[in-house]
Amino acid sequence: MARQKNLVRRHEILRNTFILLKKRGMENVSLQMIADKSGISKSLLQSYYPHKNLLITDIVTNFMTAVLKSLNVTDFKELNTYSKMKIFIYLILEQGIQDEGVERVVKSILSDRNSLDRWSQIFDNWLKDEGVKHDLGNDRQVQIGLNFIITAGGSLYIKRTELDLDADQISDIMVKTFMSTFLSIDEAKIDQTIGEAKSALQKYELATLTQTINEMFDN
Structure with missing residues (x-):
């Protein structure tokens, strides 16, 4: 169950990152912006993706x-x-x-x-x-x-x-x-x-x- 929840959360993060990238481009998107759009803290976001480059690679x-x-x-x-x-x-x-x-x-x-x-x-x-x-x-x-x-x-x-x-x-x-x-x-x-x-x-x-x-x- 925890694994499924983590997978859903990861997909939500990726979806929100993709939306932000489409609106602003990579240089204008921060981890804090992604966390805010995903409704989670920046520290929780970084437990999935410590660096923005890892997020971009998944995208x-x-x-x-x-x-x-x-x-x-x-x-x-x-x-x-x-x-x-x-x-x-x-x-x-x-x-x-x-x-x-x-x-x-x-x-x-x-x-x-x-x-x-x-x-x-x-x-x-x-x-x-x-x-x-x-x-x-x-x-x-x-x-x-x-x-x-x-x-x-x-x-x-x-x-x-x-x-x-x-x-x-x-x-x-x-x-x-x-x-x-x-x-x-x-x-x-x-x-x-x-x-x-x-x-x-x-x-x-x-x-x-x-x-x-x-x-x-x-x-």
Whole structure:
């Protein structure tokens, strides 16, 4: 019973943190604000999350997991891993472009080194789950590649208005760079991968993912 209560409390804290991040961005949210919104003391909050970075890491994990789950829908599940990677990145960035609150969350992720590392780790674990990690090259090579495209892609996203880029173009750049520079995959395969991803995205309703993200701390 105590374990269930702790799980419910943790979800409430995460939900309230996500709401505050959407409204204010990470730099303008304090532990005290999260505690107040959750109706608990700061000391009790810190018994669950001693530091704000730990909270942000959990937010990142849940946010990315919600997006990854969307890749299991009928339109996506039969695609190759790199097409799914393109779609995964696109959906995260497009959510930020379409929703001002989610954009604050995305920018919070992109401006925090720990969050970027967590994104890279989630990607790495996902490649293992997809069963392709062993075909990609040595582990360090893949990790460097993931770190590079996430950091560089994040910079492009933040400067997208200045550079006149959208989520589709940025996700193209990130996946093409990973496949060509770090995995030495030939251009024809890359073009096929990107094309398949774009075709699948045309059939996908972004509102489906929006609802999933809004409800990700409800259960």
